[in-house]
Amino acid sequence: MNDVAMTDTSSRQITADTLLYLDGVTVSFDGFKALNELSLIVTRGELRTIIGPNGAGKTTMMDVITGKTRPDTGTVLFDGNIDLTKLDETAIANLGIGRKFQKPTVFENLTVLQNLELALKGERGTWRTLTAKLSGEGRDRLDATLKTIGLAERQKEIAGALSHGQKQWLEIGMLLIQDQKILLLDEPVAGMTDHETQATAELILSLAGSRTVVVVEHDMEFVRSLGARVTVLHEGSVLAEGSIDHVQNDSRVIEVYLGR
Amino acid sequence: MIVDLLDRRGWGAFLGLGAVLAIGVPLLNLLPASSPFAIPDYLVPLLGKYACYAILALSLDLIWGYAGILSLGQGAFFALGGYAMGMYLMRQIGTRGVYGNAVLPDFMVFLNWKALPWYWYGFDHFAFAAAMALLVPGLLAFVFGWFAFRSRVTGVYLSIITQALTYALLLAFFRNDMGFGGNNGLTDYKDILGFDVHAPATRRGLYVITVIALGLSFLLCRFIVRSRLGRVLLALRDAESRVRFLGYSVTNAKLFAFTVAAVLAGLAGALYVPQVGIINPSEFSPANSIEVAIWVAVGGRGTLVGAILGAGIVNWVKTWLTGAAPEVWLFFLGALFIIVTLALPSGVVGLARQWQARRRRRAVAVPAE
Numbered sequence: 001m002n003d004v005a006m007t008d009t010s011s012r013q014i015t016a017d018t019l020l021y022l023d024g025v026t027v028s029f030d031g032f033k034a035l036n037e038l039s040l041i042v043t044r045g046e047l048r049t050i051i052g053p054n055g056a057g058k059t060t061m062m063d064v065i066t067g068k069t070r071p072d073t074g075t076v077l078f079d080g081n082i083d084l085t086k087l088d089e090t091a092i093a094n095l096g097i098g099r100k101f102q103k104p105t106v107f108e109n110l111t112v113l114q115n116l117e118l119a120l121k122g123e124r125g126t127w128r129t130l131t132a133k134l135s136g137e138g139r140d141r142l143d144a145t146l147k148t149i150g151l152a153e154r155q156k157e158i159a160g161a162l163s164h165g166q167k168q169w170l171e172i173g174m175l176l177i178q179d180q181k182i183l184l185l186d187e188p189v190a191g192m193t194d195h196e197t198q199a200t201a202e203l204i205l206s207l208a209g210s211r212t213v214v215v216v217e218h219d220m221e222f223v224r225s226l227g228a229r230v231t232v233l234h235e236g237s238v239l240a241e242g243s244i245d246h247v248q249n250d251s252r253v254i255e256v257y258l259g260r
Numbered sequence: 261m262i263v264d265l266l267d268r269r270g271w272g273a274f275l276g277l278g279a280v281l282a283i284g285v286p287l288l289n290l291l292p293a294s295s296p297f298a299i300p301d302y303l304v305p306l307l308g309k310y311a312c313y314a315i316l317a318l319s320l321d322l323i324w325g326y327a328g329i330l331s332l333g334q335g336a337f338f339a340l341g342g343y344a345m346g347m348y349l350m351r352q353i354g355t356r357g358v359y360g361n362a363v364l365p366d367f368m369v370f371l372n373w374k375a376l377p378w379y380w381y382g383f384d385h386f387a388f389a390a391a392m393a394l395l396v397p398g399l400l401a402f403v404f405g406w407f408a409f410r411s412r413v414t415g416v417y418l419s420i421i422t423q424a425l426t427y428a429l430l431l432a433f434f435r436n437d438m439g440f441g442g443n444n445g446l447t448d449y450k451d452i453l454g455f456d457v458h459a460p461a462t463r464r465g466l467y468v469i470t471v472i473a474l475g476l477s478f479l480l481c482r483f484i485v486r487s488r489l490g491r492v493l494l495a496l497r498d499a500e501s502r503v504r505f506l507g508y509s510v511t512n513a514k515l516f517a518f519t520v521a522a523v524l525a526g527l528a529g530a531l532y533v534p535q536v537g538i539i540n541p542s543e544f545s546p547a548n549s550i551e552v553a554i555w556v557a558v559g560g561r562g563t564l565v566g567a568i569l570g571a572g573i574v575n576w577v578k579t580w581l582t583g584a585a586p587e588v589w590l591f592f593l594g595a596l597f598i599i600v601t602l603a604l605p606s607g608v609v610g611l612a613r614q615w616q617a618r619r620r621r622r623a624v625a626v627p628a629e
Contacts, residue, residue, distance in 0.1 A: 066505060093507035105502045107495040114491055119506050126512040129489040178506065 014077070017043040019182055019212050020065065025074030027060055027236075034060040035071065036236035042182070047208045049223045050216045051247075052233035053256060058216045059102060061233070062184050066099050067092040079181070094124060098180030102187045104167035108160030112151050112170060115159050116142050119174035141177060148203070149173035164191040172203065182212040189222050201225045232256075265482045274475070281307075282471040286464045301460050305535040308467040310575050311474045312535070315528035317555045317571035318474075318564060319521040322481050324553065325561035326490060327517045328497030329414075332549045333422030334525050336429050337397035339543035341526030343433075344396060346446035346539040347380060348389030349457070353450050366448070367441045377439045386453055393530035394523045401522030402515065409511045409518070414500070423546045430544035445540025452534050463535065470531045474568070477524050481564050484520065493517055554593060557600045560607025569608055 014021050020042040027035040035057045042048050052058055063069035064076060067089040076084040084092055093099075107115050120141065123132050134142075146152040149169040154162065159170060168188060175183050188204070189197040201222060207213055208228075217223050223230060223244060230247050232239040240250045247253050266274055285307060291298040316338050323329045350365040359369040363376055382388040404425060408418060436442035455462040484490050492513050496503040503510050533539045542548075551574075559570020574596070581589050604611055 068501070089501070089504035090507055090509045093505050099505045101502070105499050107498050107502070109494055109498055110491060118488070118491055118495055118503075118508075124507045124509070126489060126509060126516050129492055129508070129513075130484065130487045130516075132488040174506070 014041075014080075015043075018077075019044045019046075019079060020214075021075070021077040022061075022065075023075040025061075025064060025071045025076060027057075027064060027069055027071050033236050035064065035074075038074070038233075038237055040231065040238060042212060042214060045209050045212055047204065047213045047226060047228040048215070048231060049226055049228050050214060050231045050233060051218070051220070051223060052239070055235075056233040057236040058233055059186060060236075062099060062186055062216065065092075065184060066097060090124075093178075093180075096181035097184065098175040098178050098182070099184045100168075100171050100175055100186055100188060102190065104164065104171050104191075106159040106162075106167050106170050106174070108158065110159060111156055112159055112162070113142065113146070113155040115170055116145055116173055116177050119178045121177065121179040145173045145177045148176065150199075165193060165196045168192060169196075169200070172200070176207075180211070182214065183207070185213065185215045187217055188215060189217065189219055197222055198225070262479070262483075265479055265486065274478075278471065278475050281311075282468050282475075285471075286468060289460070289464060301463070304460070304463050304467050306579065308463070308470045308535040309532060310572055311467070311470040312528045312532040313552075313555070313575050314568040314571040315470075315474050315477045315531070316525050316552055317559070317567040318477050318481050319524035319528065320552050321556045321559075321561055321564060321567035322484065322524070323514075323517050323521045324556060325563070325567070326485050326497065327493040327514055329514060329518065330416075330419045330553065331422045331518070331521070332419045332546065332553060333424075333426035334521070334552050335546075335549035336422075336426035336544055337401060337522040337525035338529035338532070339426075339429070339433075339539065339541075340397045340400065341393040341529030342533040342539040342543060343440060343446065343529075344383070344389050344393035344526070345530040345533045346449075347383040347440075348386055349449040349452060349534060350446050351380075351384040352452065353448065356450050357448070365441070365446070367436075367444065368439070371436060373439075380439070390530065394526050397522040397526030397529075398519050401519045405515045405518040406511075409514045423549070426544050426549055427546050430541050430546075433541040433544060441540070443541065445538055445542075446533075447538040447540070449534065449537055457534050457537065466531070466535050470535070473527060473531060477527070478564055478568065480520075480524075484517070485564070489513060489516070551593070554597050554600070556607075558596060558604075558607055560609030560611075562606070563609045566607050566609035573608065 018041055020040070022038055022040040025035050025038045026033060038057065038061060040061075050058055050061075060069060064071050065084060067084060067087055071085060078084050078095060078097065082095060087095070107118070110118070117134060117138075120138055122138065123129055143152070146155050149172060151162075151166060151170060151173070154166075159167065162170060168191070172185070172188060185204070189200050192200065197219070204213055204215065204226060215226065227244070229242065230244050231241045232247050232250075232253050234256050239256060240247045240253050285299060285304070288297055288299040289301065289304050293300065316334065319337075320331060320334045323331055353365065355362050357366040357369075359366055361369050364373060368376070383392070408421060413421065432438055433440050434443055440446065449457050451457055452462065455465070485493070492503060492508050496510050496513060500510055529543075555570040555574045556567045557570070558574055559568065560566025577592070578589060581592060600607060606613075
């Protein structure tokens with residue numbers, strides 16, 4: 001299986017289009033290899049979906065990219081030659097990598113508006129935030145984002161009072177307003193109604209081209225509706241990559257998904 | 261910018277209450293003792309002491325109520341500020357000590373020391389001592405916090421190491437070799453900036469200064485918690501890693517709050533010592549720091565007014581109860597903590613807000629019927 005993953009990526013090189021580059025990344029927890037020689041390339045402006053059964057290493061991969069987990073071995077490069085394995089979460093976020101967690105994580109005791117305001121691209125230094133004021137332009141961006149995520153009417157409410165789906169949207173809104181180069185979305189439609197799922201798919205598709213988006217998802221219908229290149233992870237490595245039809249017809253993928 | 265810190269009613273209450281405390285109390289103290297409205301002399305430093313405790317409570321509320329860092333060593337910074345002021349007051353005694361040594365405080369003569377230790381240099385100047393009362397706690401908090409927050413020590417572990425910090429200082433200051441008067445601490449002060457510390461007029465002055473310091477500390481905390489940094493602190497209390505992924509440095513934000521809180525605690529300690537007339541190692545006792553947490557919990561953490569109220573209420577009860585039934589006090593304190601934790605998670609202020617909300621709801625409901 002590892003051979004498959006290696007041959008799949010060894011032919012590819014870093015080019016000017018490469019935004020995210022993972023090569024031979026291994027992470028083990030107490031002997032269990034959450035990621036096993038994982039290699040992955042995401043190009044600028046690409047929309048990529050990543051699927052895989054539970055324990056395939058999807059979330060661990062996000063943790064490695066965002067600096068939450070340090071890989072045992074392997075290379076993780078962003079935007080050319082920035083080595084992400086040397087940086088912490090804060091520094092990586094400030095490079096332009098945004099992340100939405102699997103479980104919606106918003107600041108429950110702040111209002112919807114305050115949540116977005118904290119995420120708004122701008123000053124991050126401790127002294128600067130002490131005296132930071134919301135500019136008119138910032139206010140406009142807040143209003144625009146509130147409209148995009150459909151929470152304009154609830155902006156003054158505490159985020160903890162939102163429904164599960166609304167929290168997901170608020171978190172996506174926070175990523176949008178943070179204006180990151182790449183958005184890592186971990187199960188963005190988990191717990192959403194069909195209608196919300198569809199709206200989320202439209203939102204993600206509308207970002208295509210202007211931002212690079214990596215979506216980790218279980219929901220095959222949703223993945224299909226995005227119509228993007230799919231990477232299948234299994235046991236910490238890439239099992240297959242290609243269009244949704246291509247991977248769904250891949251015998252190894254069928255074996256992994258439908259039992260062996 | 262300062263005007264925005266409170267709304268109209270808020271400023272009204274702030275200035276009104278401030279005037280009552282800073283002007284009314286000293287004026288009533290000036291009345292002849294026969295007057296029914298006279299505030300007796302003993303009450304002035306007592307109220308001053310409560311105001312110091314209120315500043316200390318504010319400092320803990322800033323880090324616990326807002327940033328979610330339960331420091332159980334806040335008393336250490338208070339005591340360090342107090343020692344810095346105590347050192348100044350010791351140097352002011354001069355030849356009026358029991359041994360009449362112009363340079364060495366009595367306890368050093370008693371220990372047969374020949375020269376003033378280097379770390380006592382400069383403390384004969386008020387400005388130097390005042391600066392040290394703020395800088396030493398601030399610097400200790402900065403260094404301690406830097407290691408703790410960078411290593412991501414949080415929650416109960418942080419509480420435990422802050423307890424350890426204050427306990428270590430307690431043991432260190434108990435030692436006579438430390439040069440801070442050991443078990444007895446620093447006491448027998450004569451004057452401050454040339455004024456007799458025991459004179460009612462000096463005590464009124466110290467009291468007024470303390471009330472003003474409390475007001476300014478409140479405004480400073482208010483400024484911090486209402487700034488974007490204040491929201492970052494609230495945010496990291498609820499979801500620390502999310503704050504990191506937004507690009508804010510959690511370490512720096514915590515370090516800022518922790519250091520400011522320590523400086524405020526040092527200020528409280530420096531104002532406390534001339535009014536109570538003594539500082540000794542018992543101020544470092546872990547129980548003291550835990551008591552501060554109880555004040556804040558009783559008043560309502562996460563509300564600055566609550567911290568001040570809590571410090572006032574609990575200490576007023578303490579003064580009364582330790583006089584009326586001293587053996588009951590600790591049981592009362594323990595029971596209070598349990599009751600507040602179980603029944604009043606947002607303290608007295610939370611209770612008041614609940615009542616307010618209920619009344620408003622009733623007011624809305626009645627015309628509808």
